[in-house]
Amino acid sequence: MNLRRISLAGALFCVLALLSATASATQVPGPLVDTQWLRNNLDKVVILDVRKDVKSFERRGKRAGAVNPCGVAQRKGPRKVAGHIPGAMLVPWNKVTAKRKIAGKEIKALLPAKSDFERLMQKSGVDNDSALVITSKGEAIIHMALAARLFWTLKYFGFDNVALLDGGTAQWIKDKQKLEFGRSKTKKGDFKATAERAEILASMEDVEKLAAGQGTDQLVDVRSTSEYLGLTASGKLARGVKGHVSGAKSFPISLYADSFGTATLYDKDRIKQVAALFKVDTEAPTVFMCSAGVMASLAWFVTYELMGNQNARLYDGSMHEWSHSGKSVVSID
Incomplete structure (x- = not known):
């Protein structure tokens, strides 16, 4: 009887372990x-x-x-x-x-x-x-x-x-899927950072070099065309700066996704076609920036993850840091 209980317990343990392994292997x-x-x-x-x-x-x-x-x-x-x-x-x-x-x-x-x-x-x-x-x-x-x-x-x-x-x-x-309301509840996780991938982050010093014509990366500004040209000022985080960093190419984030009701991404091949019209090479090493490094995150995602360009980086400080540091910009004025 004891052996049978041990056998059943062992079998149950194996089943639970298998289920756990399956869940963690997703x-x-x-x-x-x-x-x-x-x-x-x-x-x-x-x-x-x-x-x-x-x-x-x-x-x-x-x-x-x-x-x-x-x-x-x-x-x-x-x-x-x-x-x-x-x-x-x-x-x-x-x-x-x-x-x-x-x-x-x-x-x-x-x-x-x-x-x-x-x-x-x-x-x-x-x-x-x-x-x-x-x-x-x-x-x-x-x-x-x-x-x-x-x-x-x-x-x-x-x-x-x-x-x-x-x-x-x-x-x-x-798509008529079920919703929940109220607070979310969960157990505490055990997440620990396993790396710090500096290769996907660009610093202000990196952008300074690109603005000075040093380096081969292209700098892409995904703010609106009017902000890029200096027709309108950037948001308050960018201190109302008008214009763009010298050498930066314009490719507005509005050309990456459809915002008519739901923000779904355009097909990557269509984005590539449009990028070519803006003289942006989606396969070249690229640093993305915007007002405060948020909109540029989506451009980085599309380029790095969907298009497979492993040489794409995000300048998280973007125009916010650039303007607060007193760096110059270029505009049509």
Whole structure:
């Protein structure tokens, strides 16, 4: 009888171990997943929902018409994002980046310290063997960019088993998938950074060299054309600067994704075609920048992850750091 009990216990242990191994062995199929794949794998992944508007994660919302890029209200549109994908963990945007003083100036939206990022991921229930899917509200390109910045930070700290949800939670709602409301709950994870991949990060010194004509990397500014030319000023983080860094090429982030209701990425081959019109080589070593290194994160994601350009880097300080450091810009004035 004792032997039988031991045998049954051993068999149960093996089954549990096998299930555990299967769960930990889950791999995302690529850097970008759609709602159908996520629906079929909800119980196998950790979902991180990064938002500025943290209240919308818990509360129910009302149906609202979409507003197209021309500012014209549409009668029909996706439900304004409120609530979250079942099981998702809220990651407040203000915890994803850090601020530091550089040369006496406070610079925001920078890469966080390793220890701070580890604590954030542990609090979000991330283990080193987790399979992660990052979502956002997905109503506009900025939301996809927030998710891409978290993706980039995870990659910087050595985590590879991660994907973005194309179109974010807005696409999930559009596809009539189930939502949850209220606070997210999870156990603490054991995430630890395994690397610091400096090869995907560009510094102000790197950009200074490119602006001076030194080096072979192309510098790509993904702000709007009007900001790039100096017709309109950049946001407050960039101190209202007008113009661009000398030598930078313009390729606006609005040409990477569709924002008519849900922010879904354009096909990579179409993006390449459009990039060629802007004299941007998607296969060349490239440093991406914008106002504060957020929108540029999405351009980096598309180029590095979807197009396979392993020589793409993000200047996280971007025009925010550049302008606060008193560096010159070029404009049409």
